[in-house]
Amino acid sequence: xxxxxxxxxxxxxxxxxxxxxxVAVEIGGKRILHAADLRVAAGELVAIxxxxxAGKSTFARAVAGLQRTSGGSVRWSGVDVGQLPGRRLxxxxxxxxxxxxxxxxxxxxxxxxxxxxxxxxxxGRMMQADHEAVERAIARAGVERFAERKLTxxxxxxxxxxQVAVGLAQEAPLLMADEPTxxxxxxxxxxxxxxxxxxxxxxxAVILVVHDLSLAAAVADRVVVIASGRSVAxxxxxxVLVRERLAExxxxxxxxxxxxxxxxxxxxxxxxxQERQSEAFAAEGAAADPPA
Amino acid sequence: MSVQATPRAxxxxxxxxxAGSFAPPLDAPPRRGASVRQIVVVVxxxxxxxxxxxxxxxxxxxxxxxxxxxxxLTGQAEDGPLKQIVLDLRLPxxxxxxxxxxxxGVAGALLQGALANPLAxxxxxxxxxxxxxxxxxxxxxxxxxxxxxxxGALAFGLLAAALVFVIGAxxxxxxxxxxxxxxxxxxxxxxxxxxxxxxxxxxxxxxxxIFWLAGGLTTSGWSNLRVVWPYLAIGFVLAITLxxxxxxxxxxDDVAASLGSRPRAIRLTAAVAAAMLAACAAAIAGLVTxxxxxxxxxxxxxxxxxxxxxxxxxxxxxxxxxxxVGDTLARTVAAPIELPVGPLMVLLxxxxxxxxxxxxx
Numbered sequence: 131x132x133x134x135x136x137x138x139x140x141x142x143x144x145x146x147x148x149x150x151x152x153v154a155v156e157i158g159g160k161r162i163l164h165a166a167d168l169r170v171a172a173g174e175l176v177a178i179x180x181x182x183x184a185g186k187s188t189f190a191r192a193v194a195g196l197q198r199t200s201g202g203s204v205r206w207s208g209v210d211v212g213q214l215p216g217r218r219l220x221x222x223x224x225x226x227x228x229x230x231x232x233x234x235x236x237x238x239x240x241x242x243x244x245x246x247x248x249x250x251x252x253x254g255r256m257m258q259a260d261h262e263a264v265e266r267a268i269a270r271a272g273v274e275r276f277a278e279r280k281l282t283x284x285x286x287x288x289x290x291x292x293q294v295a296v297g298l299a300q301e302a303p304l305l306m307a308d309e310p311t312x313x314x315x316x317x318x319x320x321x322x323x324x325x326x327x328x329x330x331x332x333x334x335a336v337i338l339v340v341h342d343l344s345l346a347a348a349v350a351d352r353v354v355v356i357a358s359g360r361s362v363a364x365x366x367x368x369x370v371l372v373r374e375r376l377a378e379x380x381x382x383x384x385x386x387x388x389x390x391x392x393x394x395x396x397x398x399x400x401x402x403x404q405e406r407q408s409e410a411f412a413a414e415g416a417a418a419d420p421p422a
Numbered sequence: 423m424s425v426q427a428t429p430r431a432x433x434x435x436x437x438x439x440x441a442g443s444f445a446p447p448l449d450a451p452p453r454r455g456a457s458v459r460q461i462v463v464v465v466x467x468x469x470x471x472x473x474x475x476x477x478x479x480x481x482x483x484x485x486x487x488x489x490x491x492x493x494x495l496t497g498q499a500e501d502g503p504l505k506q507i508v509l510d511l512r513l514p515x516x517x518x519x520x521x522x523x524x525x526x527g528v529a530g531a532l533l534q535g536a537l538a539n540p541l542a543x544x545x546x547x548x549x550x551x552x553x554x555x556x557x558x559x560x561x562x563x564x565x566x567x568x569x570x571x572x573x574g575a576l577a578f579g580l581l582a583a584a585l586v587f588v589i590g591a592x593x594x595x596x597x598x599x600x601x602x603x604x605x606x607x608x609x610x611x612x613x614x615x616x617x618x619x620x621x622x623x624x625x626x627x628x629x630x631x632i633f634w635l636a637g638g639l640t641t642s643g644w645s646n647l648r649v650v651w652p653y654l655a656i657g658f659v660l661a662i663t664l665x666x667x668x669x670x671x672x673x674x675d676d677v678a679a680s681l682g683s684r685p686r687a688i689r690l691t692a693a694v695a696a697a698m699l700a701a702c703a704a705a706i707a708g709l710v711t712x713x714x715x716x717x718x719x720x721x722x723x724x725x726x727x728x729x730x731x732x733x734x735x736x737x738x739x740x741x742x743x744x745x746x747v748g749d750t751l752a753r754t755v756a757a758p759i760e761l762p763v764g765p766l767m768v769l770l771x772x773x774x775x776x777x778x779x780x781x782x783x
Contacts, residue, residue, distance in 0.1 A: 196679050216682025231674035235728030248682050
């Protein structure tokens, strides 16, 4: 309800869309995030990965301006996030939260219209251009087939695409999504992954908080690894998600395989090496070949 | 108490093939504005309101023909008892029914939207409990000062709401739905204990309190409205400015905040507006606040939409219509005895509510 739009400093088109350095966050006196860095340029998909509780979501919320920071700097197109009024910030980035409310009696189109609100003046009306932006977002997210249905009748995957459509209606150059696939089945995950990857071809930047490393490797140009509240590595997935780092950060014996055709797989010794070997020996007898 | 996006076992159908086919031509024009069903609901409520207004002005112990009513309202009637009945007795009562019904409908719609809770009604903000206590103070302790009744109800209704805000909206974690609701329930219990104690202390005077507690309009001219109108005006103006911000809360606080809204500020402003409206309603008509619970539900279920830009004004019309119909019936069915309008409206409203509830499920 920013009734008076404060004049914010002008954006610097030559600056990166998002430049976050040494971001720290304290919640209730406890330091959740110590120092995390993130730079994102147009047309780039960056995945933020890390173990549960490492601070991925907190970091995403902090750079999105939804969480107060206690240190470091977050700049959107060169302007400090604290100097950007909410509506202005909403025209620079869209944020799809991990879990959003699914209200009764609201249709998909009505929900997507809510995403257009940063462009509408307080007590103003939706203009032709706003209606067109809503329809473009609905079409782009592939939800036009059920645009008249109520949100409460949709499946989890359909709901997430609607959430993306809400973000797209903002027509911001960057879209952030916090664990958008964490509750989805395989097919819905793939559909959403294609949608988000496709947005980068339109020139949008996408930040994806995700715990599925093989998905991150498949869709991301770069991954940023957050561990214990710090960004510990950043770069192309194949360079960053190496065996040693998976062992160090996730404490698991795993290896990422990326094929040139886009297939990715995470090979994990789920039960650890030793146990697995001994079980195999027990099952097949001493004559069996030891597993590779 | 919000509904969370739950993972479902449903398999998604593909959204129309590979990524390239995500943008089909925009041939179907987008639907805008209100649906036929929404318009029908407004028209029915509007017609009921006009019919009730006519009934309220013409029917009663003395039948006043509609032509005389119109003449009196337009200043063309000759001075006489009929003109006096219309202008000094029935018009203020009709206006009271109008504003109380509208205030309760709007208050309920604001609170249910702001707290994202279908059970929210002005009661949960402590307003009803406070207003009852204020009214009992005047009725039981100062029965000679009956003119102060609306002042007492209004003052204590607002005081209770203010206490709920101080407790529920400040400090760490303040402003959350659960904090506000629990603070409201606690405050209601405290004031109800006060009300009951007063009634136990003055059993001989309780008779006069029963009618107020049952809820109903009285023929007291313009005096009640003179006390409450500034608060009513503030409440209604806030409600108008809140409808669209409330719609933006529909997808949850995170989405609203990411769109540049301030969910807590919106929620608290809505609660303040609802508290003012409900306190004014209680000051005029006693305990008819349950209207605030079910009118918005009736509007939502009948119209099929939850958009506040629709539900808030339509709840105002529907609330006014229901209270005016109820009041007219209360004055006429057993004339010259006046039935308390509160219980009568429950008899009218509950079957409608339950029927819609079954149908909506």
